[in-house]
Amino acid sequence: MKKTTITTTFLLIFLSAVNSFSALLQEINRVEQAQTIKLYLSFDKLPAYSLDQTGRRIDLILEDTILGPRAKLPHPGENVIRYAPIKSNNNLTLSLGLRYLPEKQAIMVASGKQLILEITTGSLYTKSFKELSRQLDGLSQGKGNNLNYLTPLSTSPYRYNWKSFFSEYQPEIKIKLPVSISWPPFPMVQFLPPMFAENSALLPKNLLNDGKNNKWPGLLLALPGLIEKSTNPLEQRKLALIYGEVLARAGRYEESYRQFYLIQKSYPKTFLATLAHYLLLHVQADNVDKFLADFEIEQVANRIPKSNPLFPYIFINQIELALGADDLAKMNTLLLQDNIGLPADLENAKAVRQADYWHAINQPIKAAAAYNIASWEKVLTKQPYSRNGFCDTLFTQKKYSKGANCYGKLASYSNLKDSLSMVLYRRASCQEKAGRLKNQTARLAFEQVAEAFPNQEGGIRARLRSYDLAITAAKSPETMGKIAGQYLEIAEKEPQRDVSEEAYFKGALAFYLAGENSACLKTLKKMHSSLQFGRLHETGQALLLEAIPKEVQRLASEKKYKQIIIILEQNKESFANGWIDDQVTKELAKAYYALGLYQKAHQVFLYLLTNGPSHNETIYLPLIHSAYYAGAYIRVTDYCRRYQIFYPEGKDYREIRLYMCKALLALGRNVAALQNLPDPLPQSAAAQKIATKVFFYNGLYQKVLDLAKKRTNNFPESLFFQAESLWQLGNRSTAYSLFQQIEKTSMYNGQSLYRQAEFLLQNNQENRARRVLQQLTEDASETSWAKLAQQELVLLNISEMGKE
Structure with a gap:
């Protein structure tokens, strides 16, 4: 009767409290998987809610809600270290403390009265990845296999036929001629x-x-x-x-x-x-x-x-002077005036200047239509500037035969001065493109211009073009490599930036076609460092992306790991933009590993795992190797655990499980190492070595000896493990013999000497024991075994004195 009264009173008090709140949290259920936690929260009616995340803490805030008597909080687990209900005013906050920084969290309404809190848990490497990325100095900012496909290489028109660059690329050329002022x-x-x-x-x-x-x-x-x-x-x-x-x-x-x-x-x-x-x-x-x-x-x-x-002539002169002064806005304003009567010859002159205006503002179609009136030929004859504009529009519209004739007429002007070389270069270009000149004849035509004007722009461009024609006809890598060197001679001497850039790039491309990827990359580096953001900058990046994997592959096959690191660290921008694929990045990680730079290797493999395809199985083993040798044992256990979850049938499962044991041993977690030891044990020497250590540090000495009988190849420490196991099992005579065989350079030399001294003392061979102890204090004076030896020597001396 008393118990019933107490229960009834409690329920009345509780129900009275519930009435002051709008919602009752009735039940909490948890479903936890490898990477996901789901909390199912059931209410009598759905409250207003919000979600807040600060670092490793997630707060689910439930407004006007009370925790019901049957709503039991889940126990902490591997991923959640704390569940705590927090009451504030009329709100209930369900606070979760996570072991690692979460990857994402979301809350969903499952039904009218149920909420689902879903958390994708993080891991140790999730928590530290941002820090590791910063340590990579830019190499881990890309997108891995989520490769940015809008790369300079993917958008390059030359990607599948780089040799076509020499015939298809057309440099931007502006032949500058003075504007002649019309005379009355x-x-x-x-x-x-x-x-x-x-x-x-x-x-x-x-x-x-x-x-x-x-x-x-x-x-x-x-x-x-x-x-x-x-x-x-x-x-x-x-x-x-x-x-x-x-x-x-x-x-x-x-x-x-x-x-x-x-x-x-x-x-x-x-x-x-x-x-x-x-x-x-x-x-x-x-x-x-x-x-x-x-x-x-x-x-x-x-x-x-x-x-x-005279006034109409002055009006035309105003238009011409505005053009000559590059005041195109003023020129256009004057051209739009239609209130000045002009005689026929000046109407034609104005119309030609209108064509000049279209050409000057880069409107080639309008310019071509304006120039292309036969009755204006008389005006063009008097105006080299306009003739040049007309020739240029013919070239732009690929009317090369007419362009060749036009440039031929332009070349006859007596006041071209330094521009004559460019006019003759353009005429030869038109003749080549019109099919009037075949490869060998075209080369001669360009070489003639180059020899006539060796130090002028037209002569230098003609020299470049002659090399272009030579390389398109080249059959052997040796010839291409030689021509590449000729390009570089121009690039390094030419002060005009666009000409130098073109020569650098063509030299790099010639090296690439010759199979000399190293020279190609060096030339592109020179080009990008000395001539930033030129017209060929992006095309140069495209060639860089084409050449890097091939050069890295060659260096990897020759085991030239330092050169791999140098090349890839010189091209951090490409990594940062997500332009380098995972295979190249993997070679970088392997290079770090091969050079013993395990921390760097660990970081790059971690980057590949995090940014590569989901659950990339092949990355785990080299990641675990590099992390282990970098001393990151806790991370090794985390990687091993994830592999075991994702790939229980994976080809590296057993080896990775062995690394789990090694890392646990290094962390002093001997029992956990024993629990993770594969069963049955692989027959490999590596597996038996690890098993020996696991059994030894867990005190399973007989198993240590059993394994020693099965092994055909002993590892350096095996002799000590056998000796100490025999000692612990009481077979001290045999143990003594084995301790005597342990080399002075062994890390177990101190303990071995101490055990020998113990055995000798137990067998009343005090003088021999004293000599062994003395040797121990000399050979390993800083070890704990040496200190024990010193104490033992003191006791022996005291004992000796007592006998006297």
Whole structure:
């Protein structure tokens, strides 16, 4: 009766508490698998909830909830070290303390009254992976087998036919020619009011015809005499202007400059001075500074009425000077003006400048349409800049035959100066692409340009092209390697960045085609370090990604592990971007391992396991090897445990289980090592060696001796283990004989000597025992066995003194 009353009272109190909350947590069930924990939480009604994670702690916050009497918290396990309910106000927090940092967690509603908390547990290597990644200096930031497939190599058009680069790649070439400023008709005095065209009568007809036909020598001889003969000051001024104009048109710029300067100074604020200023701008634009001329021509335009026949020419000149000054916005504004009447020849000139504008802003289709009007040929003949633009659009549109003819005409201009080499190079390129020149003939054509202009851009590019044609015809690796060296000679001497970059890359590619991957990588390194982010930067990266695996494979076959590490550490960017595949990374890990850099090897193998394909079985064994020799025994046990879970039938199962035993022994967990020993024991020498140690450190001495009988090949420590086992089992005479056989260099030498001394003392051979103990204190003075020997010697001395 009393018990029933107490229970009823408790329930009444509990139910009263429940009424003040909105939800009752009735039951908690746990399902734990290898990598997953699921908690099933059942309620009388579903509460509001939230999930919070801080480091290794996960909090499930249940609002207005109370823990029911039947809701028992699970016991801690391998992955969860603590379950704790925390009450705060009306909320219940279920707090989980995890052994390792969790990989992810989520909460789901299973039914109207049940929540499922699912946690993907971490591991020791999950917890430490970020730290290990930082230690890898960038090598572990990639994506492993989740390879970034948008790599420079995967997107390269040359990936499956690198040799095609030599025929398909077209460098960006801009032949820079000056903009010629259009001249009004001769003589300029015809634009001088009020007489205008009548002013031309100042010149005899023969001289006037010479001027209209650009025959300036006769005019230069005659004009000083005409000025001297004239008695009319106004005529003298006009003739002086004509004389300055002839000097300018004849190319005698300094003399013309002085002439125009004197006219402006002598007759300021006159229309004659304005014309002199205009002609002076022509001289400046052609010889000194188009920017200054572009700035000042507006002053001239403002002083000339639009009704003057000269004004349309000034308008065209404004367009040309804007182009020459690279002020394309201003040029476009002027071209859009349609309120200025132009004679037919100037309409054509404006239309050509419109084509120049399209070409200058890289609109080749519009430029081609604008240039491609036959009636403009006359204008193009006078304008090398426009002719060059027209030729370039023909090349861009792959109209190579017409382009060759166009560049042929352009090459005939007398004012090309340093640009002639580029024009001839482009003409040869058009001829080659049009099929007019076959390989050998084309090579000769380019070599002729190269020899004629050895130090100019066109000559150097022609030399490169001759090498391109040579390598496409090459059959042997030796020939390709030789040509690669010729490319490098240009690359290292050429100051122009794009030409140097092209030469470097072609040299690297020639080495690659010759099978010289090491030279290829070295050349690409030079290219990328000295010429960063050029036009061929990404193509160079693509070739790098092509060459690295082949070179690493060669070095691995030759066991040149240091070179593998150097190459891959020099290309950290490729790892960081996820461009290097796992096979290359695996060779890096093997190289670290082979060189005894076990910590580095461990880190790289761990990276491969974490970032590679899910549950990559082949990585576990080398990962465990490297971790063991790096002294990371706790991690070894973690890796071994995971392998055993994921691959219970795996081909490396037994060997990995043996490494588990070795790591547990190193950690002093001898019983656990015994529990993990494979049964039946493999017959290999390695397995029996490990088993011997496991049995020995667990005190199973008879099993140690049984194994020794089965072995055909003893390992260095086996003699000691047999001797000590015999000693522990009481067969001390046989043990003594074995202890005597242990070498002085053995790590067990101290214990062996001590056991010998013990045996001798037990058999009343005190003097011999004293000598052995003395030897022990000398041979291993820092060991605990040596200290025991010293104590034993002291006791022997005391005993000796007592006898006296």
